Amino acid sequence: MSQSFTIKNKYKILCKDAFKALDIKAIKDEKFDLVVTSPPYNIGKEYEEKLSMQEYIDWQESIIDKIIPQMSATGSICWQVGNHVDKASILPLDYIFHEIFAKHGLLMRNRIIWTYGHGFHARNRFSGRYEVVMWYTKSDKYTFNLDDVRIPQKYPNKKAFSGPKKGQLSGNSLGKNPEDVWNNIPNVKSNHIEKIDHPCQFPVGLIERLVLSLTNKNDLVFDPYMGVASSGVAALIHERRFKGIEIDKDYFLLAKKRLDACLDGSIQYRPHDLEIFDPNKKDGGHRKEISKAAPELIFSKNEN
Numbered sequence: 001m002s003q004s005f006t007i008k009n010k011y012k013i014l015c016k017d018a019f020k021a022l023d024i025k026a027i028k029d030e031k032f033d034l035v036v037t038s039p040p041y042n043i044g045k046e047y048e049e050k051l052s053m054q055e056y057i058d059w060q061e062s063i064i065d066k067i068i069p070q071m072s073a074t075g076s077i078c079w080q081v082g083n084h085v086d087k088a089s090i091l092p093l094d095y096i097f098h099e100i101f102a103k104h105g106l107l108m109r110n111r112i113i114w115t116y117g118h119g120f121h122a123r124n125r126f127s128g129r130y131e132v133v134m135w136y137t138k139s140d141k142y143t144f145n146l147d148d149v150r151i152p153q154k155y156p157n158k159k160a161f162s163g164p165k166k167g168q169l170s171g172n173s174l175g176k177n178p179e180d181v182w183n184n185i186p187n188v189k190s191n192h193i194e195k196i197d198h199p200c201q202f203p204v205g206l207i208e209r210l211v212l213s214l215t216n217k218n219d220l221v222f223d224p225y226m227g228v229a230s231s232g233v234a235a236l237i238h239e240r241r242f243k244g245i246e247i248d249k250d251y252f253l254l255a256k257k258r259l260d261a262c263l264d265g266s267i268q269y270r271p272h273d274l275e276i277f278d279p280n281k282k283d284g285g286h287r288k289e290i291s292k293a294a295p296e297l298i299f300s301k302n303e304n
């Protein structure tokens, strides 16, 4: 099936193989400010054909080779991967992907460890509870809006006890740097507010933090393996534009539904800066709103 939907100035999504779609004018002629994706991991999920490791690497390299020239000069690419599991042994995929990105001269800014609380219970090794976001830029000149993603200080009232700032608050009043281990963003399991019919959705908050810090309003976010467009949701609710590709028709249609829900304000998601639910605290330690509807969007809805 080959199908596409466009909401002018906001999103374009294609139901196609990513490699082929990258040759289509609407994608090929673009410069991406942020490429963010989670590719198939070659672990035999229902949407992937299991390849030999070398075939998998060659396939992924062929896509990355096509994408990198399309990054804007100040742009970023974030490749989110886990471990390839083969019988009992694991292979961290970031180890393999780094060689591909380094070959292109990209600069690695962070290797973000995203850790979460739920998953498969292993019997013959420790249960895996993290994945990795590999963040690269094309040059030393890149967008990084740290103040837009600061998180609450652990001790917001802490004061300096000596020196010229003695008695004054010692931390940044806007909050602290979220650091490179992200442990307050739960993975999307059955009771998650964002759960729909896809076996491995990104939590929107994971991409929201990247979209806010690595792009500006109106910038273009691209996801070549968009699944149900969690990256597109993060982009649209913060007034960025989105282009995405998905080969599976059912996921593609769900993606469209979610992107339209962003535009009519009915989307629900868990923000990146919400604390993990703590049963020992009042309301689980949550502020009142667990999900937010989209803010008013700057563009008028204009379908073509």
Ligand SMILES: C[S@@+](CC[C@H](N)C(=O)[O-])C[C@H]1O[C@@H](n2cnc3c(N)ncnc32)[C@H](O)[C@@H]1O
Pocket (backbone or CB within 6 Å): 016, 017, 018, 019, 037, 038, 039, 040, 041, 047, 048, 198, 200, 201, 202, 203, 224, 225, 226, 227, 228, 229, 230, 231, 245, 246, 247, 248, 251
């Ligand atoms: C790990 S999932 C990404 C999920 C996504 N991050 C989300 O939040 O929904 C990978 C996706 O890539 C899609 N896919 C697999 N092979 C593809 C290809 N050749 N071209 C485009 N999409 C593909 C799969 O159908 C799957 O939805």
